[in-house]
Amino acid sequence: MQYYICDQEATKEWLALDSIDYIAECLEACESFEMLADLREIFPRQTLKVARTPIQ
Secondary structure (H helix, E strand, O other), X not given: OOOOOOOOOOOOOOOOHXXXXXXXXXXXXXXXXXXXXXXXXXXXXXXXHHHHOOOO
């Protein structure tokens, strides 16, 4: 099965702290690969990378 990955560029709205917090919550709620695949269709790749990066 082939999954689609969102090809949108991350705008400054996508990279705003509120958006990143929401995306991080969505990632934490994933219970399966299919749920993660759904998020990859919705959110730009850069926002997913930022949202999964731990704050140091």
